[in-house]
Amino acid sequence: MSPTTTVLGIDVGTSGLKAVLLDAAGGTVDEASASYPLRTPRPGWTEQDPEDWWTATREALGTLWARGHAAGQIAAVGLTGQMHSLVLLDEAGAVLAPAILWSDQRTAAECQTITERVGAAELLARTANIALPGFTAPKLLWVERNWPDAYRRARRLLLPKDFIRFRLADVVATDVSDASGTLLFDVRQRRWSDEVVRALEIEPGLLPPALEGNARTGSISPAAATQTGLIAGTPVVAGGGDNAAAAVGVDAVDPGVLTVSIGTSGVLFAPLDRFPQQHHVDGRLHVFCHALPDRWHLMAVTLSAGGSLRWLRDLLQPLLPISGDAAYTWLLERAAEAPPGCEGLVFLPYLSGERTPHVDPLARGVFFGLHLGHRLEHLVRSVLEGVAFSLRQGLELMQGVGADTDVARGAGGGLQSPIWRQIMADVLDVSVQTTTASTGAARGAAVLGGLGVGLYASPDVGIRWSEQPVQQPQAEPRAALDAAYRIYTGLYPRLAGSFAESV
Incomplete structure (x- = not known):
């Protein structure tokens, strides 16, 4: 295989991390995974140590290298992961507190506070969503009230995949699909909501730049190359939240192609080519930016599927x-x-x-x-x-x-x-x-990586959908x-x- 003809996708999941290699045609070359613990210090609380994600990244990549894959063939790295989970870093980039996960339920009071401060109608108008314990903003307010020292020292707010980006490329950034799940993002305008951030008295400097999912966000640093075996200078692409990335991986980008998944929860995902009319944005569906430009998506969730x-x-x-x-x-x-x-x-x-x-x-x-x-x-x-x-x-x-x-x-x-x-x-x-082909968020992250460096012309790569079985x-x-x-x-x-x- 010639140099720089594969792309790497990394998915920071809830139960473990997966790394996937795709070839220049979008086919799966190999994949590796590494697990880490989920902590439940109290009923309804779920936490992880971000350092465990970094350890798992190195382990999964080490598995790929041990199987004979060459880091020098990788044209780009794309990132994805669990949405909403809160990571706080200090001035030196050190983790300040456990990551509070998307599944954590401790923030009911903070959701009420957000709704009162911003106003229910204004919150929907600005963020296209209602305040739920899973989102990131309530977690940040909880930290302010309950872990004040960590909040005071915080200089960067990151989401899980973006913590791995920081370790890989020494770059602070996120993408618009992941940012959409923070409750601090103007989904219509695809930018941070100054109005919501101001109403919640959050320091704007905490928030990372939010880019489209196929945008480049730096490259592998020499320090990360030493720790991971990746080649310094390899481009790192923004990527997307797990559901958006998984949709990209099965070419569910344009209207008409839904995704439906039945894991522990059930998710129905519908791409849009325009933001919905505001009177349809009532909080019963999630409305987020998709991971590619000029696309949004609706999402319905069944918690126990x-x-x-x-x-x-x-x-x-x-x-x-x-x-x-x-x-x-x-x-x-x-x-x-x-x-x-x-x-x-x-x-x-x-x-x-x-x-x-x-x-x-x-x-x-x-x-x-x-x-x-x-x-x-x-x-x-x-x-x-x-x-x-x-x-x-x-x-x-x-x-x-x-x-x-x-x-x-x-x-x-x-x-x-x-x-x-x-x-x-x-x-x-x-x-x-x-399809019998390997799918999932890590594949989508790799596709976004390939799009970001021009290896792929579109997300329709690697799977011949006209040949896949359909149940009518x-x-x-x-x-x-x-x-x-x-x-x-x-x-x-x-x-x-x-x-x-x-x-």
């Missing part, structure tokens, strides 16, 4: 004839035996509260409509359908905003199941396309699924008060 199936597996495990991951296959085979609509059984997947369309941390899971004729297969299928119904509510909001919804490209463990893919296609009434919606189950969906959508309004009272 694959997590709901995992809960059911764990609950039933003592009674099942098989254990571990194989139990998923066994349960999904049972689900295929139940009819669409589950003969009136409906599941609300609110085991961890809900995000879209109901921003309600107090919502709880429900099986509704149980009768003596229901069996195990009905329960399993109703969980699969309930997750799909939740995402359909997000899809309908997206369509109301004007998003095109021609095909959904799938990722995540849940969509490896043919039965769940078909349920998703039938419920959403959208074709679901999957079926007409036959539509009536039964629509009837179950009508029941599903009527349950939350009737139960919301009871959810609140049960806490």
